[in-house]
Amino acid sequence: xxxxxxxxxxxxxxxxxxxxxxxxxxxxxxxxxxxxxxxxxxxxxxxxxxxxxxxxxxxxxxxxxxxxxxxxxxxxxxxxxxxxxxxxxxxxxxxxxxxxxxxxxxxxxxxxxxxxxxxxxxxxxxxxxxxxxxxxxxxxxxxxxxxxxxxxxxxxxxxxxxxxxxxxxxxxxxxxxxxxxxxxxxxxxxxxxxxxxxxxxxxxxxxxxxxxxxxxxxxxxxxxxxxxxxxxxxxxxxxxxxxxxxxxxxxxxxxxxxxxxxxxxxxxxxxxxxxxxxxxxxxxxxxxxx
Amino acid sequence: xxxxxxxxxxxxxxxxxxxxxxxxxxxxxxxxxxxxxxxxxxxxxxxxxxxxxxxxxxxxxxxxxxxxxxxxxxxxxxxxxxxxxxxxxxxxxxxxxxxxxxxxxxxxxxxxxxxxxxxxxxxxxxxxxxxxxxxxxxxxxxxxxxxxxxxxxxxxxxxxxxxxxxxxxxxxxxxxxxxxxxxxxxxxxxxxxxxxxxxxxxxxxxxxxxxxxxxxxxxxxxxxxxxxxxxxxxxxxxxxxxxxxxxxxxxxxxxxxxxxxxxxxxxxxxxxxxxxxxxxx
Numbered sequence: 001x002x003x004x005x006x007x008x009x010x011x012x013x014x015x016x017x018x019x020x021x022x023x024x025x026x027x028x029x030x031x032x033x034x035x036x037x038x039x040x041x042x043x044x045x046x047x048x049x050x051x052x053x054x055x056x057x058x059x060x061x062x063x064x065x066x067x068x069x070x071x072x073x074x075x076x077x078x079x080x081x082x083x084x085x086x087x088x089x090x091x092x093x094x095x096x097x098x099x100x101x102x103x104x105x106x107x108x109x110x111x112x113x114x115x116x117x118x119x120x121x122x123x124x125x126x127x128x129x130x131x132x133x134x135x136x137x138x139x140x141x142x143x144x145x146x147x148x149x150x151x152x153x154x155x156x157x158x159x160x161x162x163x164x165x166x167x168x169x170x171x172x173x174x175x176x177x178x179x180x181x182x183x184x185x186x187x188x189x190x191x192x193x194x195x196x197x198x199x200x201x202x203x204x205x206x207x208x209x210x211x212x213x214x215x216x217x218x219x220x221x222x223x224x225x226x227x228x229x230x231x232x233x234x235x236x237x238x239x240x241x242x243x244x245x246x247x248x249x250x251x252x253x254x255x256x257x258x259x260x261x262x263x264x265x266x267x268x269x270x271x272x273x274x275x276x277x278x279x280x281x282x283x284x285x286x287x288x289x290x
Numbered sequence: 291x292x293x294x295x296x297x298x299x300x301x302x303x304x305x306x307x308x309x310x311x312x313x314x315x316x317x318x319x320x321x322x323x324x325x326x327x328x329x330x331x332x333x334x335x336x337x338x339x340x341x342x343x344x345x346x347x348x349x350x351x352x353x354x355x356x357x358x359x360x361x362x363x364x365x366x367x368x369x370x371x372x373x374x375x376x377x378x379x380x381x382x383x384x385x386x387x388x389x390x391x392x393x394x395x396x397x398x399x400x401x402x403x404x405x406x407x408x409x410x411x412x413x414x415x416x417x418x419x420x421x422x423x424x425x426x427x428x429x430x431x432x433x434x435x436x437x438x439x440x441x442x443x444x445x446x447x448x449x450x451x452x453x454x455x456x457x458x459x460x461x462x463x464x465x466x467x468x469x470x471x472x473x474x475x476x477x478x479x480x481x482x483x484x485x486x487x488x489x490x491x492x493x494x495x496x497x498x499x500x501x502x503x504x505x506x507x508x509x510x511x512x513x514x515x516x517x518x519x520x521x522x523x524x525x526x527x528x529x530x531x532x533x534x535x536x537x538x539x540x541x542x543x544x545x546x547x548x549x550x551x552x553x554x555x556x557x558x559x560x561x562x563x564x565x566x567x568x569x570x571x
Contacts, residue, residue, distance in 0.1 A: 002559040003502060005542050008378065009299040012385045016307075019370035023363075030362040031333035038355040055358055097458065 056093030242289030343368025384541035428488035517544035
């Protein structure tokens with residue numbers, strides 16, 4: 001029995017297209033995930049939904065369906081403006097665009113970690129979380145172990161709300177006005193006067209990302225600039241800039257440890273507070289001490 | 291006198307499936323922006339790739355779920371393609387695969403530049419050795435996917451890049467490999483299929499067992515070598531009576547009625563007692 005090209009052509013069409021139609025008709029041709037997380041097979045949590053199986057296409061509503069965490073809480077954790085976007089339909093993978101400028105990747109893996117920490121399930125460690133998510137966990141996650149708290153402190157990405165350093169430098173009234181770049185950006189190292197703060201903030205205002213979610217600017221610089229409060233600023237740094245130790249704790253509502261090498265950001269986050277707010281207060285202390 | 295021009299059915303099939311996949315993936319991009327065309331199906335390129343089913347087998351067996359980005363459709367397509375391959379060999383590669391077709395079309399430009407030297411620029415021995423690379427790629431992809439439960443190959447997959455290069459989903463490595471494949475296609479026919487495609491490697495194994503295979507009748511063969519020169523995969527058809535080479539893609543370009551000028555000499559057939567006797571000799 002021999003087959004001509006015509007025979008093969010017809011056979012290919014019948015097998016390929018017919019196969020697809022057949023598979024579709026018996027419900028075996030889904031091109032989308034059913035959004036049902038795989039169940040944990042063994043151990044203490046056997047039979048429960050596995051946060052490791054959360055996919056980028058999962059919406060916050062899917063997360064709620066599988067893990068019982070409300071979209072509103074997820075939106076709060078990941079800094080999504082619930083008034084601007086449909087948080088039920090917001091997909092985990094959209095976070096990658098939102099936090100594209102972050103020094104560490106924040107995306108679907110961060111949601112997996114957040115969910116697992118929130119409901120106390122096992123998860124693959126490694127991902128980072130934005131500061132807002134860490135705060136939500138500290139405030140809402142029952143039974144967050146000491147190990148997990150420590151992990152969070154070491155895997156937090158601090159998100160700024162405006163241009164790098166603008167919030168800090170805004171208090172420096174003696175600074176000259178900024179020189180605006182042709183494209184409207186404020187050049188680096190340009191001091192920003194109070195009068196220009198709003199302008200500076202507008203220039204690098206969080207851009208509207210996918211689905212209208214805002215994209216806060218991320219603080220990249222971790223090197224220590226003298227007199228500038230950042231994520232790696234320690235108690236000792238502040239003291240060396242002239243701030244009295246006894247003024248620091250009360251100002252930010254945190255009890256200071258004896259170790260002057262402790263990072264202020266970690267202390268603030270561990271206390272469930274916003275480092276962004278604390279940073280402004282601490283910067284004022286530094287400026288007054290100058 | 292006007293000669294009747296043959297309709298190239300394989301080209302029609304290739305264009306048809308290329309358009310189907312392009313329409314589905316472009317509409318998927320539009321859907322993500324909220325402007326999909328309702329009448330056209332929409333799916334990611336991974337959801338309609340049968341190789342996704344292959345790399346997902348381990349996870350499906352052990353955990354009952356698919357690797358990220360792979361869905362039920364990939365599994366169904368995998369079964370459909372295997373069914374066709376067990377009967378006719380890798381017809382998927384030769385008649386359906388949009389990336390194989392794309393390389394062939396780019397190769398037509400190369401053929402214009404190099405004429406008969408096209409697709410014979412790589413020494414035969416090197417060509418054969420490089421052909422084993424795709425088995426290494428296959429083993430690595432299946433292993434890495436099983437271990438990571440992620441679609442690791444999408445980072446390097448030029449097929450995926452071809453249909454997503456305008457989206458944020460595309461990986462730069464994959465685009466770089468796509469560009470390399472395009473350039474290589476100007477010298478060598480189907481370079482990706484020959485040297486790197488893990489799915490082609492897997493489907494090629496069916497050439498060893500398929501009932502319908504390319505057979506040459508030595509008693510009528512005039513040894514003109516046209517079948518060898520036409521074969522996009524550089525198989526020496528003229529040196530075998532039953533082509534069992536794992537690189538064959540069942541394109542049938544070598545057969546009588548296509549390249550072979552003698553009737554009933556090179557054909558896609560099931561074994562017959564007469565041919566079996568010839569092959570045994």
